[in-house]
Amino acid sequence: MLDWIQLHFARRPMWMNALMLFCLYMAFIYSPFDLFVKPVAVDEEVWFGVRFHGSAAKLLAVPHWAIYAAGAYGFWQLRSWMWPWASIYAGQVAIAFFVWPLLYVGGFGGFVSAIVGGGLFALLTRRLWNTREFFQGDQAPLAERYGGGTAVVTGASAGIGAAFARALAEHGLDLLLVARRKERLDELAGALEKQHGVSVSVAALDLAAPAGQQALIDATEDLDVSMLVNNAGVGYSGRFDGQDPERLFALVQLNCAAPLALTAALLPRLRERGRGAVIFTGSVAGKQPLPLHAAYAASKAFDNLLGEALWGELQGTGVDVLVLEPGTTDTEFQDVAGEIPHSGQTADEVVETALRSLGHRPSVVSGWFAWLRTNAGTRLLPRSWLVLVAKRVMERQTPDHLR
Ligand SMILES: NC(=O)c1ccc[n+]([C@@H]2O[C@H](COP(=O)([O-])OP(=O)(O)OC[C@H]3O[C@@H](n4cnc5c(N)ncnc54)[C@H](OP(=O)(O)O)[C@@H]3O)[C@@H](O)[C@H]2O)c1
Incomplete structure (x- = not known):
């Protein structure tokens, strides 16, 4: 009861x-x-x-x-x-x-x-x-909508991924939580099992390495995966010609290759199931070029477009696809990326927006301010102005030594 x-x-x-x-x-x-x-x-x-x-x-x-x-x-x-x-x-x-x-x-x-x-x-x-x-839309608990099963959430040790894990457990889905910091995953898994009575397993893996991506695919083999949340991602702030190429390649592996590999491996199984969902955490950063965050913006444009295209391909299959496009969100992201701190929405607000929109549209920008800023810029300004305005904004968020 x-x-x-x-x-x-x-x-x-x-x-x-x-x-x-x-x-x-x-x-x-x-x-x-x-x-x-x-x-x-x-x-x-x-x-x-x-x-x-x-x-x-x-x-x-x-x-x-x-x-x-x-x-x-x-x-x-x-x-x-x-x-x-x-x-x-x-x-x-x-x-x-x-x-x-x-x-x-x-x-x-x-x-x-x-x-x-x-x-x-x-x-x-x-x-x-x-x-x-x-x-x-159909607001039935997601476990009901997608016939139970396990949601694989990448980047679940912090920020938006941890918020996804909490929300999906509340919806009655079992979970496989993925990130590198195992202690954090274990702690969250224990709390969610206790609070929601769902089964939660963890996989401590580096998804920036192709071997880590494959290990995750292998770990899902015996699971009835009903949802994939491609959320793990990092930013890398600073002028492109001063950046470490190895870190740039790792960013592309994590932000682009990992969601591509995981989706390619799991989507046929979701289609066969006849119901399920794939969520990509893209970004408003992927809506336009971002000087001083160039590779990150390009990697998020990849996520945004991949997800939206799959939404189109999967119409009528029972598999929902959504690209979540957050604006600034209060997580560990800025610290990891090396940005000057600035505040935005909470991770829980962003995830609430995503789950409300899942199944109803290809993508959603979280937060009215992010929506307004993105749409005003991309729809009204000439491309050259757009890039220069974005540069001014990014300069305020980038420490002097990285500009
Ligand atoms: N925060 C924002 O303002 C914002 C805005 C728009 C979009 N986003 C997007 O939201 C997503 C989540 O970011 P967040 O804001 O929640 O940042 P966060 O708090 O830094 O969380 C990032 C997550 O990704 C995991 N991760 C990082 N590198 C990894 C690797 N090599 N292998 C496996 N997992 C890895 C981290 O866990 P470990 O360190 O334990 O591995 C952590 O769980 C990202 O895709 C980001 O691009 C964020």
């Missing part, structure tokens, strides 16, 4: 679970009381901030009841009609919270209350407006 509850609450973010519980309360406790127990003489309803009394209020309590019942059902079942319906209703509440204190409280207190109450519900309205993809 507890497992069932956990699995179903894992289908939506916490704030949405809270809204769902509120709708349940309104539908099953407050509204029936309001409609059937409260005397007509004292009944009161507010729509768009306007107060109604007596029989008018009783009558208007009926649509309120229906709306909260529909909301509870829609959030629970993640019905597609919840978008834009839920957002529009929240907009009505925002107007009500703005208008009501101005009409009935007045003065400075009424004004402050209108701004705070109306503002908070305006934020909720915006949040619900951004849930279109969430409500349009």
Whole structure:
């Protein structure tokens, strides 16, 4: 029972679970009381901030009841009609919270209350407006969608890979976690097994070496792999003519050759299974050339394009492909790449975006700021300007001795 509850609450973010519980309360406790127990003489309803009394209020309590019942059902079942319906209703509440204190409280207190109450519900309205993809897809736990099996997650000892591991375990998938730092993998595996009751194995391998890539392929032989997350990757900051060629080749091996080799080995098995998924952690860095991060940007362009092309090839096979394109994310990446620290989204936010988009589109940029910056640059600027603007941005993130 507890497992069932956990699995179903894992289908939506916490704030949405809270809204769902509120709708349940309104539908099953407050509204029936309001409609059937409260005397007509004292009944009161507010729509768009306007107060109604007596029989008018009783009558208007009926649509309120229906709306909260529909909301509870829609959030629970993640019905597609919840978008834009839920957002529009929240907009009505925002107007009500703005208008009501101005009409009935007045003065400075009424004004402050209108701004705070109306503002908070305006934020909720915006949040619900951004849930279109969430409500349009199959949000069943991934273990259900892909018929159980094991998710292979590379780069799982830190950052985005570790966040993928946590999220996929929550979705009920068994895991094979891959990276070089075995202690970290063991620690995460133990915690996930304990917390989610899934089976987690680890493979401590260097995926920048072809032998490591092959060892991982061999390690998957006896597993029913249902998902591959090609996530391990490194950056290498600095002027290209000052960089160590060996490190550049290792970067290309890890960022490009490893996902290529692993996908080539596992995809036929996923197709044969008839359902499964491959995720590539690409990057917004792969959307345009990046002076002072030249090889990294080129390697991520490879991931972005490989994944998007496979999405096209695999339509109708039951195998979903997604390229996740994060902007700046707070992980160990900048430290490893040698960049000046700058902050962005959390790894959990990035992974939430990916799992919401999986099965609905070929790629997703995580975060509105990254989306805006990338699209404004690549769609509006001439190529030469784009490269020079990117260079200015990268100069601010690159220590003097590497420029
Ligand atoms: N953070 C960002 O701002 C950002 C933005 C866009 C895209 N990305 C992409 O996101 C992915 C994950 O990066 P992250 O931000 O989570 O960075 P991170 O915190 O540094 O994690 C990188 C992961 O890759 C593993 N890894 C590195 N070299 C490896 C090797 N030779 N063999 C096997 N595993 C190796 C690391 O584990 P070990 O060191 O234990 O091997 C670690 O688990 C990368 O593909 C990166 O390009 C990151």
